[in-house]
Amino acid sequence: xxxxxxxxxxxxxxxxxxxxxxxxxxxxxxxxxxxxxxxxxxxxxxxxxxxxxxxxxxxxxxxxxxxxxxxxxxxxxxxxxxxxxxxxxxxxxxxxxxxxxxxxxxxxxxxxxxxxxxxxxxxxxxxxxxxxxxxxxxxxxxxxxxxxxxxxxxxxxxxxxxxxxxxxxxxxxxxxxxxxxxxxxxxxxxxxxxxxxxxxxxxxxxxxxxxxxxxxxxxxxxxxxxxxxxxxxxxxxxx
Numbered sequence: 001x002x003x004x005x006x007x008x009x010x011x012x013x014x015x016x017x018x019x020x021x022x023x024x025x026x027x028x029x030x031x032x033x034x035x036x037x038x039x040x041x042x043x044x045x046x047x048x049x050x051x052x053x054x055x056x057x058x059x060x061x062x063x064x065x066x067x068x069x070x071x072x073x074x075x076x077x078x079x080x081x082x083x084x085x086x087x088x089x090x091x092x093x094x095x096x097x098x099x100x101x102x103x104x105x106x107x108x109x110x111x112x113x114x115x116x117x118x119x120x121x122x123x124x125x126x127x128x129x130x131x132x133x134x135x136x137x138x139x140x141x142x143x144x145x146x147x148x149x150x151x152x153x154x155x156x157x158x159x160x161x162x163x164x165x166x167x168x169x170x171x172x173x174x175x176x177x178x179x180x181x182x183x184x185x186x187x188x189x190x191x192x193x194x195x196x197x198x199x200x201x202x203x204x205x206x207x208x209x210x211x212x213x214x215x216x217x218x219x220x221x222x223x224x225x226x227x228x229x230x231x232x233x234x235x236x237x238x239x
Contacts, residue, residue: 002064006072010063014050014073014085020133027088029135030073032080039145040086048085056082075137088135091153096123097188097236098168100157102204103195104131104225111142112226113193117150120230120237124151126160126190161207164190170208172200173228178213186236193229 003010016022017030028047031037040046041058049062052070056062071079099122104110110132117125127134134152153160161170171184172192192208194200200208214223214231223231 001062003069004066006069008069011065011069011073014083017085018075018137020135023088023133023135029086029088029140030075030137031084031086031140032074032076032082032137033141034082036140036145037082037084039148040084043148045087045089045148046084047087050083050085052081089147089152092151094124094151094153096121097186097233098122098124098126098164098190099229099233100126100128100161100170100190100192100204101131101229102128102157102192102200103198104128104193106196106225107132107136107138108142109196109224109226110134110136110139111144113229114139114143114150114152115146116226116230116233118146120233122150122233122236124153126157127152127154128157129154158203158207161190161192161204169210171232172205172208172211173232174200174205174211174213178211180215181212181232181235182215184210184212186239189236191229191232191236193225193232196225 017028023029031040046060049058049060050065051062052065052067054064067079073083074080099117114125132139167188169187169189170192171189173194192200192204212232214228
């Protein structure tokens with residue numbers, strides 16, 4: 001189907017998907033990178049393709065638009081050439097090691113963490129209700145398509161941790177009372193990473209069985225949340 005007007009109802013709908021509340025209501029988000037679109041197509045979660053290239057054909061509804069429409073609905077300054085309207089990811093039963101994110105706010109950090117979690121064979125990521133939106137365009141891009149390869153659940157993490165099976169070891173991060181990561185037996189674990197500025201909340205800390213500390217020299221007080229999470233997951237994977 002060819003669309004030429006920026007006032008078309010479809011165009012207005014797509015543009016609204018940049019709003020988190022609208023995404024949540026419709027359970028849809030936009031992907032603007034061709035590599036990411038290819039990944040999403042493998043999982044059969046793409047509902048529509050919007051493209052400026054009239055030579056491209058897909059087995060799903062495809063809308064051919066002009067540059068003016070594309071710039072209106074694109075999150076990129078220069079505008080994309082192709083956008084996919086994609087269903088929210090489905091969640092599944094948790095089967096292995098878990099990363100729990102407590103009020104994480106930076107989309108770049110979340111994208112990095114998703115990539116590392118896949119790289120180091122973590123089964124699931126649990127996002128607190130007050131963490132950055134998984135479908136924020138910056139998160140989607142930073143994940144480099146890895147968000148399609150891992151189970152990601154948004155929930156009340158306090159209730160989640162309280163109900164976690166007893167055989168899970170809940171490990172937080174703490175500079176003052178944490179043990180050197182080399183001295184911790186991780187086994188089946190839930191690693192908890194806190195907010196970039198404030199660390200873990202008091203409520204999460206009270207549920208932790210142990211605390212880890214990443215040894216570093218005195219010139220550096222702390223590490224980026226994405227870096228810390230990646231180091232800890234590497235240790236778990238290589239224990």
